[in-house]
Amino acid sequence: MRANGRSLYTPTPMHVLRAYYESTDRSLKTLELSFDYTEDSQAFFAAFNPGQFCLLSIAGKGESALGVASAAWEGDFVRFTAQNVGSVTSALHKLTAGDAVGMRGPLGNGFPMDGWQGKNLVIIGGGCAFSTLYALTKHVHHENHRDDYGKLTLIYGTRTSGLCMYKHDFAAWHETDDMEIHQAIDVPEENWLHHVGYVPDVIRQVAPSPDNAVAVVCGPPIMTKFTLPALTDLGFTPENIFTSLEKRMKCGLGKCGRCNLGPTYICKDGPVYSLAQLNALPADL
Amino acid sequence: MNFILEKQALPDLLQTWRANFDVYLPQNLERFTHFMPLAAEGVTVINEPHNTRIPPKALFLPMTETLVKFTRFGGYENAKHEIEPRIVFALRPCDAQAVQLLDTSFLQVKYSDPFWLERREKTITVALGCHEPCDNGFCTTVGYGPFNKADLDAMLTDLGDFYLVETFSEAAETCFNGFANASETICVQALEVQQRAHDQMPVAFETENLKEKLEQNFSSNYWDKVSLSCLGCGVCTFLCPTCFCFDIVDETQRRERVRNWDSCMFRTYSLEASGHNPRPSRVERTRQRLSHKYVYWLDQVNQIGCTGCGRCVRYCPVGLDIRSMLRQAQSLPFEVSHAS
Numbered sequence: 179m180r181a182n183g184r185s186l187y188t189p190t191p192m193h194v195l196r197a198y199y200e201s202t203d204r205s206l207k208t209l210e211l212s213f214d215y216t217e218d219s220q221a222f223f224a225a226f227n228p229g230q231f232c233l234l235s236i237a238g239k240g241e242s243a244l245g246v247a248s249a250a251w252e253g254d255f256v257r258f259t260a261q262n263v264g265s266v267t268s269a270l271h272k273l274t275a276g277d278a279v280g281m282r283g284p285l286g287n288g289f290p291m292d293g294w295q296g297k298n299l300v301i302i303g304g305g306c307a308f309s310t311l312y313a314l315t316k317h318v319h320h321e322n323h324r325d326d327y328g329k330l331t332l333i334y335g336t337r338t339s340g341l342c343m344y345k346h347d348f349a350a351w352h353e354t355d356d357m358e359i360h361q362a363i364d365v366p367e368e369n370w371l372h373h374v375g376y377v378p379d380v381i382r383q384v385a386p387s388p389d390n391a392v393a394v395v396c397g398p399p400i401m402t403k404f405t406l407p408a409l410t411d412l413g414f415t416p417e418n419i420f421t422s423l424e425k426r427m428k429c430g431l432g433k434c435g436r437c438n439l440g441p442t443y444i445c446k447d448g449p450v451y452s453l454a455q456l457n458a459l460p461a462d463l
Numbered sequence: 464m465n466f467i468l469e470k471q472a473l474p475d476l477l478q479t480w481r482a483n484f485d486v487y488l489p490q491n492l493e494r495f496t497h498f499m500p501l502a503a504e505g506v507t508v509i510n511e512p513h514n515t516r517i518p519p520k521a522l523f524l525p526m527t528e529t530l531v532k533f534t535r536f537g538g539y540e541n542a543k544h545e546i547e548p549r550i551v552f553a554l555r556p557c558d559a560q561a562v563q564l565l566d567t568s569f570l571q572v573k574y575s576d577p578f579w580l581e582r583r584e585k586t587i588t589v590a591l592g593c594h595e596p597c598d599n600g601f602c603t604t605v606g607y608g609p610f611n612k613a614d615l616d617a618m619l620t621d622l623g624d625f626y627l628v629e630t631f632s633e634a635a636e637t638c639f640n641g642f643a644n645a646s647e648t649i650c651v652q653a654l655e656v657q658q659r660a661h662d663q664m665p666v667a668f669e670t671e672n673l674k675e676k677l678e679q680n681f682s683s684n685y686w687d688k689v690s691l692s693c694l695g696c697g698v699c700t701f702l703c704p705t706c707f708c709f710d711i712v713d714e715t716q717r718r719e720r721v722r723n724w725d726s727c728m729f730r731t732y733s734l735e736a737s738g739h740n741p742r743p744s745r746v747e748r749t750r751q752r753l754s755h756k757y758v759y760w761l762d763q764v765n766q767i768g769c770t771g772c773g774r775c776v777r778y779c780p781v782g783l784d785i786r787s788m789l790r791q792a793q794s795l796p797f798e799v800s801h802a803s
Contacts (some may be wrong), residue, residue: 185541185577187530187711187720237533238715264736278537399739426735428711431574434725435708436733438755441762446574460681462751463741 182217186431189235189280190218194273195255202340205262206306207271208247209234211279212255223250225284227291228313229422229450232283233430234258234270242266243427243445245310246284247344249317256281259309259343285430286449289314289394289420298328300386302405304335304377304397310422311396312344319356330357331386335377335401337364360384378404381412388413395421399463406453416454423449423463439463464636465645466628468619473626477501480550480638484587487522488552489515498522498551513597514772518704519554520561523582524569524724530578530711531720542719546581550638553591556611556618557602557770561704562588563614567764568707587634589617591626594660599773601667601786607770609664610657620653627653667786669793670767676795678758681750685795689788690749692781697726699775699783700752705760705768708732727751753788 184190191214200206213219228249233241242264248257260267273279289310299318303311311334318327332351336342342361351359362373362380373380377397386393393409395402402421409419423444425437432446440459442448451459468476480486481501489496495516529542562583569579593600593609602608612618616635619626627645630636645653700706701724710725725732728748734740742748760768769785776784 183541184539185530186574188541189531189539191538235539237537237539237718237720238713240713240720241711267736280537280539424735425741426733428709429722431576432571433568433574433576433707433709434711434722435727436725438727438751438759441759460678460754462747 182215187282187429189233189241189282190222191215192256192279192281194275194277194279197274197277200259200343206259206341206343207262208257208259208343209270209273209279210248210255210257211281219254222256222284226250227284227288228317229288229310230284230286231310231430231449232256232258232281232285233427234260234266235280235282236266236269237280239266239269241280241282241428241430242270243285243424243430245307245313245422245449247309247312249313249320251320251322252316257313259306261306282430285445287447289450291317294392295326296328296390298331298387298389298391300331300333300391300393302333302377302381302393302395302397304401305337305341306343307396307398307422307424308334308343311394312347314394315351315357316347319351324356328390331360331384332357333360333362333377333380333384333386335362335364335373335375335380335397339363339367339370376404377401378408381405381408385412388415388418392418392420395419410453416457417452419453420450421453421456423451425463464630464639465650466630466639466642467645467649468626468628468639468642470624470626477552478503483548485547485549486552487519487549498554513777514555514558514600514774516702516774516778518561518702518772518774519551519558520565520704520707522549522551522586523562523579524565524707524709527721527723528578529717529719529721533718533720539720542578544578544581546585548585548587549582550587550589552589553619554588555593555772556590556609556613556615557600557607557772558704559588559590559615560607560611560613560770561772564705564760564764564766564768564770565707566614587616587632587638588614589619589628589635589638590615591619592621592657592660594621594656596660596663596665597773599776600664600771601773602771603661603664604667604670604786605767605769605771606670609660620656622649622653622656629653667771668789672797672799673789673792674758674761675799676792676797677754679797680792680795681754683795685792686746686750689753689783689791690745693728693745693749693783694781695728695730695745695748696780697728698778698780699785700726700728702774702778704770704772704774705756727755753785753792757789 192211195212196210231245235241244258428434430445432443437444486501532540569576616632617630708725709722756768
């Protein structure tokens, strides 16, 4: 049982605070949800860690696992960005401010922030998988946490400039000298001032230093597949490369069996794994 | 405590229990036996030398069960189930062992399943040991046995006209209150029966290094061979007492969110919204089923996740036999791991 006597399977009542499209093609929509009850908010933020995910619920449609795209300091709300692909996410896309929605979470382990203290962070994202990395960047970039970490490098690739998420923050981050940003798109576009090419190639070109550094990779499977060897070639050890996995999920509690990966469940023991951990697990992805 | 239970006294005893408990025991249903609540005029068929078709896991994890109710304005409420105190009678030790294995998933410290927990707390399990080996069973091969006592409240041993009842909990002792204590001679006699039953179970395959062999041959064409005739019907997982995968779906008209048994042998089980499927064919799905039972359970709780009940062998429509699959796995190459 959780706060308010809800069972593990009963979603927390939330409502939409803001809803807006994230990409110019309207395939990505961001929802900022706020809690109906203060106790739920307190319980959420007491447990929350960047890299965790929640199950968003629409009664009659089902539940969908989405990474949390906001940092705790931003305020009393939780942000998600959903791609319109299935029945639940298309229902999520129809939500507007004020609508009711259910949420279970935070679930999963999140990023091992304690182990990363004092290290340089290389954050590598691709497409809409950037959401939890956005939460991570926001968390690290905040003045209360910034001194806990070393140099911050951000590498983010999307297919087109229109699919780039969180454009306002990127615009602001380009202005700061606090982090090194490399943005990329797959094919050339007019007025594009940054890299053109795939993320693994950009990484080889940028060549972030592996000294006292941790690389965090989150992107589509094909990007991850080619990014991990690129990082290894640059000298990052498997213990210092992290990625966040995804599989079909139902319960989010390590019971329904769906996201089973070797002896672990991605929902409960993941979604964040180091490459060293992944190397010891079967290639069942 | 050890009691003696005359076989002719059994029907009356079961009816006595009915006053305070729901009594579930195997009864005839079509061509099979099935765990059902005992009625006032109930007939018992506990002496069939085989298991029920549907394992008693269904008494703790029903095939379909409501988890959440939707309220009128998009809200959610916990589902409530009326669960009466129960006695599950004459379940076989392999199935009782399976329930204990499932506890390790459903009763984890952080995420304890409230529905499973309530059913477990309100249930007394009285097992019937298997004094004759059943067809297709291989409990001793996987480290359990026909009189395996793990996680039971009481166990019956058939000694002809009567049963020896061994109780392992106070709740079970109360159930057999008033019955004569068993003498030492009878206990010795029962031990002999139990030992003989254990010895009669054939060794179906060698388990030594089986985990390493399956683990290290993840990409072997062994999996193609053993899955070739599989139809993907899922009966092996559906009737497996240790399989616990479930799906969660919304029943819109009932305004409920329910969980239903699911199977890793189905294509849509792991199919993602993007179209990607980590286990696209029956080869990967067969590998998942066997690896979960004979590799992953061992990593998680150091127990084989198969209790050797034999259902997957008995009910497979194309005669796929997990024993033969694992015998074939024994000839796979492997390296001894020095990790531990």
